[in-house]
Amino acid sequence: MATILSVSGSPSASSRTSRLLRHLDKRLAAQGHHVIPLDVRTIPAEALLGADFRHPAIVQTTELFARADGVVIGTPVYKASYSGVLKALLDLLPQYALTGKTVLPLATGGSVAHVLAIDYALRPVLSSMGADHIVQGWFTLDQHLTAHEDGSLTVAPDASEALDQVVDQFSAALDRTPLLAVAG
Numbered sequence: 001m002a003t004i005l006s007v008s009g010s011p012s013a014s015s016r017t018s019r020l021l022r023h024l025d026k027r028l029a030a031q032g033h034h035v036i037p038l039d040v041r042t043i044p045a046e047a048l049l050g051a052d053f054r055h056p057a058i059v060q061t062t063e064l065f066a067r068a069d070g071v072v073i074g075t076p077v078y079k080a081s082y083s084g085v086l087k088a089l090l091d092l093l094p095q096y097a098l099t100g101k102t103v104l105p106l107a108t109g110g111s112v113a114h115v116l117a118i119d120y121a122l123r124p125v126l127s128s129m130g131a132d133h134i135v136q137g138w139f140t141l142d143q144h145l146t147a148h149e150d151g152s153l154t155v156a157p158d159a160s161e162a163l164d165q166v167v168d169q170f171s172a173a174l175d176r177t178p179l180l181a182v183a184g
């Protein structure tokens with residue numbers, strides 16, 4: 001069983017990206033993984049924007065990254081790139097916070113014109129942070145995600161099939177990787 005940190009990088013309170021990650025978390029949990037959800041928007045703004053490396057929330061988040069075998073990084077595409085709050089968090093993590101980890105990059109966006117944002121914007125940063133293996137990511141159009149009042153999410157069939165596939169590839173990659181997570 002791998003420990004997976006599932007990070008949503010949307011600042012939105014009604015984020016589709018966050019709902020998508022929580023939806024996919026269930027599939028990973030059903031495959032036997034221990035999934036820890038993290039919404040970057042819940043980290044105090046003064047810590048993120050004040051670059052307060054010693055803030056307890058940043059220290060705790062850094063530990064969550066250190067203990068994870070795998071990390072799901074989900075972001076909305078904003079201005080053709082990943083979100084500013086996700087960047088603010090990544091900037092506060094150690095340079096090689098992803099060393100030895102398997103990473104699944106995901107994005108949601110409003111236009112297929114930015115389907116490559118994962119590969120030209122997010123993937124290089126994850127790579128520079130030492131990610132051991134960045135598996136195939138996936139961009140989901142926001143119109144394929146329907147949020148419900150109870151907090152649940154319906155994913156359009158075409159998108160759902162592709163997402164299940166990348167999640168299963170990520171899960172299989174974790175199963176092949178010696179686990180690094182520290183107990184406790």
Ligand SMILES: Cc1cc2nc3c(=O)[nH]c(=O)nc-3n(C[C@H](O)[C@H](O)[C@H](O)COP(=O)(O)O)c2cc1C
Nearest residue numbers: 010015016017076077078079080108109110111142
């Ligand atoms: C400030 C802002 C900028 C955006 N820029 C883009 C963009 O450049 N390309 C794109 O495809 N979608 C863009 N979108 C649409 C969002 O990526 C899309 O609706 C996404 O699913 C929102 O996710 P969220 O609900 O988790 O924040 C933008 C939305 C906002 C609010």
